[in-house]
Amino acid sequence: MKVNNSDQSLSLWTGVGAGAAEPRYLYYSVFTPDGAIPVKPVFDPANPYVGRITARSVPPPHIVKSLQRCLLNAERFSDPELLRTELYLSAESNGAASLSGSAVAIVHPTYGATPETPFALVHKERLTQAEMEEVQDIDLSATRENHPNYVYYRLYTLIGEDTSKTAFEPSDPSLGRTEWSFVSPPRQPSTLKYHIAGVEGKPIYRFAELYSDISAQRELGMFAFMPGHALGSLENPLVLVQPERRPGLLNRPAKFTRAGVSHMAGIGQCRGGQIIYTDGVRTNRSPNDTRTNYQCTLRKNDPERCSGYIDTDFLELLDE
Missing domain, CATH: 2.30.30 (SH3 type barrels.)
Structure with missing residues (x-):
């Protein structure tokens, strides 16, 4: 779902008027550049990647800053100036919500109203060591959904196939896969490569060349990651090729x-x-x-x- 964040408002209540039943919740997921991480106040042990807070916990004025600070508080992350994190209306949003003070609607919620449509709290950089110690049981190769939407990919060095940590077919060790919902917003070539590098434990793939399939002659562009474009199928997996590394090449x-x-x-x-x-x-x-x-x-x-x-x-x- 493509979202134009400049004109969107957020809704904090699932009912209309003061007579709506309590409590009302806002649902969210948390991402680092490596991918989704378990939330701290887990309300459903079967889905540790979605958290929630009560709508009434968000103080006025109901703007992006207020909501973002409440989510940070729930996760016990420190970002008083909101420089380290961004808030996305959904994981499929093509840009972060504006911090310019836009009003937040309080009726007819569109985002964050259900566990299936959570907000996305995104860390711009990797967590500190102390913060990592607060996050429990990170497993980037785990399954997040009952019926996961996998992105399939192949890994290559400059001289041939590489072995994927997520390989699932013994006769095809370079073929790996990851769940699309684990990839951090905004979902584009750079964030997908960063996520795959984290899953594989090989940081060099953050800087790999990314191709739509094994026959492609040009790297993937941003447009390929817009909603409606199918990428990384089992029949035509994406291809990541490590960059050249040699003495004298300052890259x-x-x-x-x-x-x-x-x-x-x-x-x-x-x-x-x-x-x-x-x-x-x-x-x-x-x-x-x-x-x-x-x-x-x-x-x-x-x-x-x-x-x-x-x-x-x-x-x-x-x-x-």
């Missing part, structure tokens, strides 16, 4: 982890959290230099500019 993404701003040799100013590209090969810049460095560039497609060396202690390779 491996890495996060600069040093706080603040540093002036690194030959590369200019780098900010904490900035993405830099390297080949991942450790090197000493001189015989007298005991530190190891990565050769790096700030631009993946323009290695001639802003290139230099960064201490390996200051970089976190994102594909391993």
